[in-house]
Amino acid sequence: MKSGVDLQRAAMAEICSTRDDWSFHVTSDPLTRFLRDRRLRTALHILRVRGLLEPAKQSALIVCGGVGGEGVFLSRYGFTDVTVSDLSEEALAVCRSLEPRLRTMPLNAENMAEIPDSSYDLVLVQDGLHHLPRPVLGFTEMLRVARRAVIVIEPHEGLVGRLIGTEWERHGDVVNYVFRWNRSILNQATRSYLLCTRAIVLPHRMWDHNVVVGKLARRFSERWRLLVAKAVYQVLRPVNRLGNMMVAVVVKPDDNPAHRSGQCAAPKLS
Numbered sequence: 001m002k003s004g005v006d007l008q009r010a011a012m013a014e015i016c017s018t019r020d021d022w023s024f025h026v027t028s029d030p031l032t033r034f035l036r037d038r039r040l041r042t043a044l045h046i047l048r049v050r051g052l053l054e055p056a057k058q059s060a061l062i063v064c065g066g067v068g069g070e071g072v073f074l075s076r077y078g079f080t081d082v083t084v085s086d087l088s089e090e091a092l093a094v095c096r097s098l099e100p101r102l103r104t105m106p107l108n109a110e111n112m113a114e115i116p117d118s119s120y121d122l123v124l125v126q127d128g129l130h131h132l133p134r135p136v137l138g139f140t141e142m143l144r145v146a147r148r149a150v151i152v153i154e155p156h157e158g159l160v161g162r163l164i165g166t167e168w169e170r171h172g173d174v175v176n177y178v179f180r181w182n183r184s185i186l187n188q189a190t191r192s193y194l195l196c197t198r199a200i201v202l203p204h205r206m207w208d209h210n211v212v213v214g215k216l217a218r219r220f221s222e223r224w225r226l227l228v229a230k231a232v233y234q235v236l237r238p239v240n241r242l243g244n245m246m247v248a249v250v251v252k253p254d255d256n257p258a259h260r261s262g263q264c265a266a267p268k269l270s
């Protein structure tokens with residue numbers, strides 16, 4: 001039997017061999033940019049307000065980065081040291097053609113053994129962990145190789161996801177279960193791996209229905225499209241706490257032993 005990882009590798013190879021238009025990742029069309037970048041901007045905002053965002057000085061690793069959508073975004077945002085990793089060599093080849101400034105690295109997100117602990121300031125995944133057979137293992141690997149913070153943008157567990165969300169994603173014969181996160185899962189996975197009371201876990205819940213919102217906005221003339229899309233998400237804002245998407249930041253405690261003062265000591269057993 002093929003493992004879930006082998007199936008995902010085959011699926012992405014097939015997608016890359018049949019699709020030749022990836023321009024939506026690099027387009028400057030304002031509506032597409034708004035829809036595609038919204039979640040990433042939210043994550044960076046969470047870091048910025050805590051004084052933890054310094055694009056020009058920070059290194060970033062993207063996990064399950066596919067053909068490089070998040071890499072292109074970070075690079076345009078001002079990050080100069082961005083590595084896009086993915087299981088699929090074919091996807092990484094497309095990534096290099098879209099943005100030659102990006103570094104690429106073939107990597108199984110469940111086992112990043114070749115990367116030493118605390119190698120990258122930021123480690124980010126978007127729509128990737130739920131393709132893994134062991135999503136929490138992928139997440140704890142991200143925690144291990146991150147020096148400062150991890151960004152996780154994945155489906156949020158909840159009533160709406162259960163009622164109308166996809167439970168099994170299919171691409172031809174390849175299937176993966178859509179693992180949905182919430183505050184409790186994120187918190188527990190973080191603490192059990194880091195053995196640390198002082199890691200900061202910041203899950204943010206929001207709505208994300210880009211296909212539907214994009215279709216709706218494109219019914220309007222070009223000058224109104226962006227406004228319509230923004231208005232839809234603005235209307236949904238008061239009920240973000242029921243949203244289908246998690247944009248989470250986990251901040252690791254300072255590595256510097258001089259600043260540590262027992263930050264990462266596990267709570268004492270009595």
Ligand SMILES: C[S@@+](CC[C@H](N)C(=O)[O-])C[C@H]1O[C@@H](n2cnc3c(N)ncnc32)[C@H](O)[C@@H]1O
Nearest residue numbers: 008012064065066069086087088108109126131
């Ligand atoms: C839905 S795509 C998302 C790509 C990108 N994050 C984006 O949003 O455009 C999922 C990606 O996860 C990758 N993937 C699946 N399993 C993986 C694994 N075990 N390790 C690394 N990447 C994996 C696939 O090759 C694919 O590129």
